Amino acid sequence: MPWLSGGAPRPLLAAALLACGVAAWAHDSWLQPAQAQPGSGLVALELGNGARYPRSEGTTPAPRLAQSGCSAEGGDDKPLQPRGEQPAWLELRSRIGAARAVACWVELKPQEIALTPALAQAYLDDIRAPDAVRAAWSGRQRAGGGWREVYRKFVRIELPAPQGREAVDLAALRRPRAFALELVPAGGRPLRAGEESEFLVLSGGRPAAGLPVEFVSRRSPLGIWRTSDAEGRVRLVLPFGGEWLLRTTVIDVPAAESEPWHSRYASLTVAVR
Numbered sequence: 588m589p590w591l592s593g594g595a596p597r598p599l600l601a602a603a604l605l606a607c608g609v610a611a612w613a614h615d616s617w618l619q620p621a622q623a624q625p626g627s628g629l630v631a632l633e634l635g636n637g638a639r640y641p642r643s644e645g646t647t648p649a650p651r652l653a654q655s656g657c658s659a660e661g662g663d664d665k666p667l668q669p670r671g672e673q674p675a676w677l678e679l680r681s682r683i684g685a686a687r688a689v690a691c692w693v694e695l696k697p698q699e700i701a702l703t704p705a706l707a708q709a710y711l712d713d714i715r716a717p718d719a720v721r722a723a724w725s726g727r728q729r730a731g732g733g734w735r736e737v738y739r740k741f742v743r744i745e746l747p748a749p750q751g752r753e754a755v756d757l758a759a760l761r762r763p764r765a766f767a768l769e770l771v772p773a774g775g776r777p778l779r780a781g782e783e784s785e786f787l788v789l790s791g792g793r794p795a796a797g798l799p800v801e802f803v804s805r806r807s808p809l810g811i812w813r814t815s816d817a818e819g820r821v822r823l824v825l826p827f828g829g830e831w832l833l834r835t836t837v838i839d840v841p842a843a844e845s846e847p848w849h850s851r852y853a854s855l856t857v858a859v860r
Contacts, residue, residue, distance in 0.1 A: 614710065615640055616647065617832050617854045618691060618744035621678060628684050630657070630746065632667070633676040634693060640832040641805050643675040653694040655679065658760050659686035660748075667691050687748035690760035692769075695740040699847065707734035714836040715799040715812065723840040735847040736838075741766040744856040747777055765792040770800070770833045770855035773820065778859045780828040786821050786855070788835060794819025798835050805830040828859045 617640050621631035635643030649669035657665045670678040683689050702710065711721055724734070745760060758775035766789075772778065773785040788795045800821050802811040806829050813821040825831060833855040838848055 614638065614713065614836075614852070615832075615834060615854065616695070616740050616742050616852070617641070617834075617856050618679075618693065618742050619830065619856055620744075620746065625680065628682055630681050630683050630689060630691075631670070632679045632681075632691060632744065633673075634679060634742065635676040639808065640803050640834075641830070646672045646675060647677045647695065648672060649677060651695050651698070653696045655691070655693045657681040657683060657689050657691040658762070659683055660688045660757070660760060661686070665689075667693070688746060688757060688760060690743065690745045692744075692764055692766075693740075693742045694766060695742070697737050697739050699735065699737045702734040702736065704728060704734070711838075714838075715801075716836075716838055717797075720838050720840060727844055730844060732844050736850055737847050738850040738852060739767060741769050741851070741853045743769060743771065743854070745772060745858070747858050747860075763787070763789050763792045766853070767791060768795065768835070768837055768851035768853040770835060770853050772855075772857060778825065778857055780825050780859050783822055783824050784859075786823075786833060788815040788819045788821060788853075790837070790851075795837070798837060800833055800835045803832045803834065805832075825859050830856060830858055832856050 616634065616636040618632050618634055619641065621633050624631050634647050636647060637644035649672060652669065655667040657667050659665060665681050665683055667679050667681040670680045681691060707724065711724065757777065761771050763769060763771055769789050771787050771789065773787050778784050788798050788800060796815055796817045796819055798815045800813050800815060802823060806827065811823060813823055815821050836850055836852045838850045841848055
């Protein structure tokens, strides 16, 4: 099936992580509903990270949050606060009142890492880095340089209304936050399996064209790749329901070899009927 992909890069990435002794580093971050939800009017989320959604392999310390929040169906913003650092995720909670649907987001503070050449190559393969980035990395390696990177992460989730209690205006939940990179559903309709879904890839609120986006279902380790068009749109008929994660990464080529690479990572978790 030509729309399925993603089986090869992830094992390579995991092997490189182990071989380089840096298994604590993992590229992906995501928000997902906590298994145990609090009482009425509250929502609990887990901020996880790991080499492959949905398996979280370590917590994100609360001080790393640059900003976080939730938006209720009417468009009102609510605080999203850290509740506790668990071994494999950071628990977050928001008081959403009587809202039937909610969207939440987290921006993480910039972090700097250094990768071995093997891990850097696996990383570029995993995110489907463009030829310009690969050529620049090859040139830096020939000059004896290494991979030093400053990365930023922007994570979103959309929690739909329960069955039979459809939200009035999903478009209000989906408004962009003007992050340096973000993924948002387009329009105001609920996402349904077997119907074409449309998403926007944005940078600073403007369309980001030509970016590879992977769709990963909780039900399958295989991913589906699409590339954003000139208007920053990606379209896909999702084959089945449940939770899906969208992920994309942009790497900026440094102006000088002495400078680190700079990357932006965005993810979006959605529930498909």
